Amino acid sequence: MLESCTNELLFVGIDGGGSKCKAIIAALDPVSHNVRILGEGHSGPANPFHGFEQAINSITEAATLALAETGLIDIQLSDLNAGIGLAGVNLPEQFQKISAWQHPFKEIFLATDLLIACLGAHQGNDGAVIVSGTGSCGFSYIDQEPMMIGGHGFPHGDKGSGAWFGLQAVKQVLLSLDGLSKPSVMNDRLLSFLHARDSLDLVEKIADKPVAFYGSMANIVFDAADLGDDLAHGIITEGAEYINRVARTLLIKNPPRLSFMGGLTARLTPWLAQDIQKQLVAPINPPECGAVLFAHQEIAHN
Amino acid sequence: MLESCTNELLFVGIDGGGSKCKAIIAALDPVSHNVRILGEGHSGPANPFHGFEQAINSITEAATLALAETGLIDIQLSDLNAGIGLAGVNLPEQFQKISAWQHPFKEIFLATDLLIACLGAHQGNDGAVIVSGTGSCGFSYIDQEPMMIGGHGFPHGDKGSGAWFGLQAVKQVLLSLDGLSKPSVMNDRLLSFLHARDSLDLVEKIADKPVAFYGSMANIVFDAADLGDDLAHGIITEGAEYINRVARTLLIKNPPRLSFMGGLTARLTPWLAQDIQKQLVAPINPPECGAVLFAHQEIAHN
Numbered sequence: 001m002l003e004s005c006t007n008e009l010l011f012v013g014i015d016g017g018g019s020k021c022k023a024i025i026a027a028l029d030p031v032s033h034n035v036r037i038l039g040e041g042h043s044g045p046a047n048p049f050h051g052f053e054q055a056i057n058s059i060t061e062a063a064t065l066a067l068a069e070t071g072l073i074d075i076q077l078s079d080l081n082a083g084i085g086l087a088g089v090n091l092p093e094q095f096q097k098i099s100a101w102q103h104p105f106k107e108i109f110l111a112t113d114l115l116i117a118c119l120g121a122h123q124g125n126d127g128a129v130i131v132s133g134t135g136s137c138g139f140s141y142i143d144q145e146p147m148m149i150g151g152h153g154f155p156h157g158d159k160g161s162g163a164w165f166g167l168q169a170v171k172q173v174l175l176s177l178d179g180l181s182k183p184s185v186m187n188d189r190l191l192s193f194l195h196a197r198d199s200l201d202l203v204e205k206i207a208d209k210p211v212a213f214y215g216s217m218a219n220i221v222f223d224a225a226d227l228g229d230d231l232a233h234g235i236i237t238e239g240a241e242y243i244n245r246v247a248r249t250l251l252i253k254n255p256p257r258l259s260f261m262g263g264l265t266a267r268l269t270p271w272l273a274q275d276i277q278k279q280l281v282a283p284i285n286p287p288e289c290g291a292v293l294f295a296h297q298e299i300a301h302n
Numbered sequence: 303m304l305e306s307c308t309n310e311l312l313f314v315g316i317d318g319g320g321s322k323c324k325a326i327i328a329a330l331d332p333v334s335h336n337v338r339i340l341g342e343g344h345s346g347p348a349n350p351f352h353g354f355e356q357a358i359n360s361i362t363e364a365a366t367l368a369l370a371e372t373g374l375i376d377i378q379l380s381d382l383n384a385g386i387g388l389a390g391v392n393l394p395e396q397f398q399k400i401s402a403w404q405h406p407f408k409e410i411f412l413a414t415d416l417l418i419a420c421l422g423a424h425q426g427n428d429g430a431v432i433v434s435g436t437g438s439c440g441f442s443y444i445d446q447e448p449m450m451i452g453g454h455g456f457p458h459g460d461k462g463s464g465a466w467f468g469l470q471a472v473k474q475v476l477l478s479l480d481g482l483s484k485p486s487v488m489n490d491r492l493l494s495f496l497h498a499r500d501s502l503d504l505v506e507k508i509a510d511k512p513v514a515f516y517g518s519m520a521n522i523v524f525d526a527a528d529l530g531d532d533l534a535h536g537i538i539t540e541g542a543e544y545i546n547r548v549a550r551t552l553l554i555k556n557p558p559r560l561s562f563m564g565g566l567t568a569r570l571t572p573w574l575a576q577d578i579q580k581q582l583v584a585p586i587n588p589p590e591c592g593a594v595l596f597a598h599q600e601i602a603h604n
Contacts, residue, residue, distance in 0.1 A: 049509075091506055149480050152505045155457035156472040170458040178451050180547050203454045204393055207351075245482045 008036065010075070012063050012082035012105060013291035016046025016055065017113055018134065019212045023062035024288045025070045025080070028296055033124050035289040038072070041065025048098055049088035056101055059084065063104070077104045083295030084108050085116030085287055090148065109295040113287065114139040115146060120290025121259040121283035124297065128255035129283070130246055133262030134215040136161035138246035140255050147253065149246050154211045160239035160246075162215030162264050168235045169221050170206060170214075174199055176231075184231040185224040193220060215263070222267045240271035247276045259283045310338065312377070314365050314384035314407060315593035318348025318357065319415055320436065321514050325364035326590045327372045327382070330598055335426050337591040340374070343367025350400055351390035358403055361386065365406070379406045385597030386410050387418030387589055392450065411597040415589065416441040417448060422592025423561040423585035426599065430557035431585070432548055435564030436517040438463035440548035442557050449555070451548050456513045462541035462548075464517030464566050470537045471523050472508060472516075476501050478533075486533040487526040495522060517565070524569045542573035549578045561585045 008027035013035075015022045025039040043061040045054055063077055082105040089095040090112050098110055118129045118141045128140035135158040137151030154163045173190045175181040177199040196202040206213070224232035250258060260269060260280045269277060285293075310329035315337075317324045327341040345364040350357040365379055384407040391397040392414050400412055420431045420443045430442035437460040439453030456465045475492045477483040479501040498504040508515070526534035552560060562571060562582045571579060587595075 090502065093506075149482070150476075152476045152501065153509075156469060156508065157476050157505070159473075167458060171461075174452075174454050174459050179551055180451070180544070199454065200392065203459070204395075206458065207455075242482070249481055 007031075009296065010038075010080055011292040011295050012066070012077065012080045013116075013288040013295075014046075014059055014063065014082060014084040014086075015113060015116060015287040015291060016059055016084065016086040018047040018050060018087055019045055021046035021055075021058040021062045022288050023059070023066040024292070025063075025066045025072070026289065026292045028292055030296070033293060033296075035285060035292050037289075039066040039069030041067075041069065046086060047088040048086065048094045049091060052094075052097055055086070055088075055098070056103070060104055078106055081106050081295050081299065082108045083111070083116065083291035083293070083298075085111050085113045085291045085294070087113045090114075090151075109298040111291070111294050112146075112148075114148060114151070115141060116290035116294055117261060117283075117287040118290065119293045119297075120285040120287045121261065122257050123284045124290075124293040125257075126255060127257040127259070128250040128253075129259045129261055130243060130250070131262040132161050132243065132260070132264040132268055134162050134212050136164065136243070136246075136262075138250050140250050140253055142253055142255055147250075149249055154214065159242040160264075160268070161262075162218040163211045164214075165221045165235065165239060165264075166214035166217030168239075169217050169232075170202070172231050172235065174202070177202075181231070185227050185229040186220055186232055189220045189224060190217065193217065218264060219267070236268075236271050240268060240273075243268065244273045244276050247272070247279075251279065257281050309333075311598065312340075312382055313594040313597050314368070314379065314382045315418075315590040315597075316348075316361055316365065316384060316386040316388070317415065317418060317589040317593060318361060318386065318388040320349040320352060320389055321347055323348035323357075323360040323364045324590050325361070325368040326594070327365075327368045327374070328591065328594045330594055332598070335595060335598075337587060337594050339591075341368040341371030343369075343371065348388060349390040350388065350396045351393060354396075354399055357388070357390075357400070358405070362406055380408055383408050383597050383601065384410045385413070385418065385593035385595070385600075387413050387415045387593045387596070389415045392416075392453075411600040413593070413596050414448075414450075416450060416453070417443060418592035418596055419563060419585075419589040420592065421595045421599075422587040422589045423563065424559050425586045426592075426595040427559075428557060429559040429561070430552040430555075431561045431563055432545060432552070433564040434463050434545065434562070434566040434570055436464050436514050438466065438545070438548075438564075440552050442552050442555055444555055444557055449552075451551055456516065461544040462566075462570070464520040465513045466516075467523045467537065467541060467566075468516035468519030470541075471519050471534075472504070474533050474537065476504070479504075483533070487529050487531040488522055488534055491522045491526060492519065495519065520566060521569070538570075538573050542570060542575075545570065546575045546578050549574070549581075553581065559583050 023041045027036045041062040043058040046058040048055040138149035194205040325343045329338045343364040345360040348357045348360040440451035496507040
C-alpha cells in the first residue's frame with residue numbers, strides 16, 4: 001500500500017453507474033477515516049449488466065484521468081488498490097465477471113454501488129441510505145450485514161425514482177390525450193419537452209429510449225404539481241408514499257443514520273412524511289469516497 | 303382481379319402482429335361479403351417497427367404457405383390483390399416503408415391491424431372493437447372515420463392488456479418479497495413460473511424479455527384472483543376499469559356493434575361492468591378476413 005508524505009494511504013475510488021463513472025485518487029487517513037481527494041476523472045456508463053466491455057473501459061478511463069489530474073508522475077494505476085462500487089454487481093454473474101477482469105490496478109475490492117454509497121454517506125460506519133435518482137433503492141449496512149429493499153430496475157421496480165416519475169407522466173398524458181382522464185398541465189409540457197405534436201408522435205419519440213431518458217422527464221411532474229395540478233400531485237404522493245414505506249422498513253433495524261441521496265432528493269424530500277423527513281441526515285461523503293473506505297476495510301479485515 | 307368459378311373474387315388476406323403473421327387465400331362474394339377461406343399460412347413476427355426485413359419476410363412466407371395449401375396450381379401471388387393489416391403501420395414512417403416495398407403481390411392495400419380486426423368483426427360494416435391480447439386498444443370505424451384509443455405500447459400504455467397484467471404481477475410480487483406489502487398467492491406462483499428462487503433471481507429472469515413474455519404471466523393474476531387473492535383482485539379491477547373507460551369512450555359515437563377480442567377476452571370479460579358486458583357482440587370474422595374485405599372496399603372505392 002502506497003503511503004503519501006503523512007501516514008495517509010493512497011487509493012483509487014470508483015463509483016460506476018448506468019450512465020456515468022466517477023473515479024478519484026484519494027488519500028485516506030487510517031485513523032480519522034478522512035478521505036482527501038487528489039484527483040478526479042469522469043467517463044461513460046459502467047454497469048456491466050448493460051455491457052461488460054463498456055464498463056471496464058469506463059472504469060479504466062476515469063481512473064487514468066483521475067491519476068493524471070493528481071500530477072503524481074511516479075505513480076501508476078498498478079501501484080494502487082482500487083475500491084470499486086458498481087451498479088449491476090448485485091447480480092452474481094456480473095460480480096464474477098468483474099472479479100475475473102485483468103484490471104490495471106494493484107488489487108480491486110468490488111462492491112455494489114449501494115454499499116459504497118452507504119459507506120460514503122456514513123464515513124465507513126453503520127447506517128442506511130435511500131437513493132432516488134434515475135432508479136430508486138433502499139439499503140442498510142449494519143454489523144457488516146447488507147440489506148437491500150427495491151432497486152429491481154425499470155419498468156417493474158424502482159418506484160419513486162426519476163424514471164418512474166417520467167413514466168407516470170407519459171402514462172398520464174397518454175390517458176389524458178385519449179380523453180380517458182381530465183386534462184393536465186403535464187400534457188402541454190411533455191409534448192413540448194419531446195417536440196411532439198400528438199400522442200402518436202409522443203409514442204414515437206419515447207420508443208426504445210434508455211431509462212435515463214425517462215428520468216429526464218421527472219421534473220415535468222414536479223413542476224406541474226407546483227402549479228397545483230391534481231394529477232401530478234397524485235403521482236408524487238404515490239411515489240413519496242413508496243419512499244416512506246422503504247424508509248420505515250429500513251428504520252426497523254435502527255440504523256444509526258439514514259440519508260436520502262440521488263438526483264431527486266431536493267424535489268422529493270418535501271413530499272415525504274414529516275416523521276421521515278426529521279430522521280434524514282446529510283451524507284458525509286460521496287459514494288466514490290465510500291469505495292475508498294470499502295477497500296481500506298477489506299484490506300484491514302484480511 | 304381473378305374470379306373463381308362463381309363470381310367470387312380471390313384475395314390474399316394478411317394479419318401481421320408483433321409475434322406472428324397469418325395469411326389466407328380467400329374467395330369473397332362481392333354481394334354478401336362472405337369470405338370463404340381456401341388456404342391458410344402462418345409465420346413469425348410482422349410488425350415492421352420491430353424489424354422491416356423480418357416483417358416482409360413473414361408476410362411473403364405466410365402468403366406462400368397459404369397459396370400452397372389451396373392446391374390452385376396455376377395461380378401465383380403476383381396474380382392476387384392483397385389486403386394487409388399490420389401492427390406498427392399506425393406510425394407514418396412504417397406505413398410508408400411497407401407501401402414502398404417491392405412486394406410479390408399484384409397490388410397491396412395496407413391498413414392497421416386494428417382496422418382489419420374491426421372490419422372482420424363486423425363483416426365490413428361500421429363498428430367498434432376493443433382488443434386485449436399482449437397489448438390493448440380501442441378502435442372504431444364509423445362512416446370511414448377511424449378512431450383509436452390507447453394502444454400506445456408497453457410499458458407506457460396498453461393498460462388492461464396481457465403484458466400490463468404480467469407487469470403488475472411482477473411489481474406486486476417484488477413489493478411483497480421486499481416486505482413492502484402483504485404476501486400474495488402470486489408470490490409463489492410467479493417464482494415457480496420463472497423457476498426463480500428469490501427477487502434477485504426473478505429480476506434476472508425477466509431482464510430484457512420481450513413484451514409477449516410479460517403477457518404470458520397474465521394468467522397468474524387471474525388464477526390468484528380466482529383463489530380470492532386481494533392483491534390480484536385489485537389489479538384486475540384496475541385493468542377492467544380501464545377497459546370499461548375505453549368502451550364508454552367508444553360508445554359515445556354509437557357504433558352499431560362493439561366486439562371484445564384478443565387472448566384475454568375470456569378471462570377479462572366477467573370483470574367488466576355489467577352494462578358494458580351486455581353490449582358486447584361476438585366478432586363475425588377474424589382479422590385476416592377483414593384484410594380481404596378492406597382490399598375489396600379500397601378497389602371498389604377507386
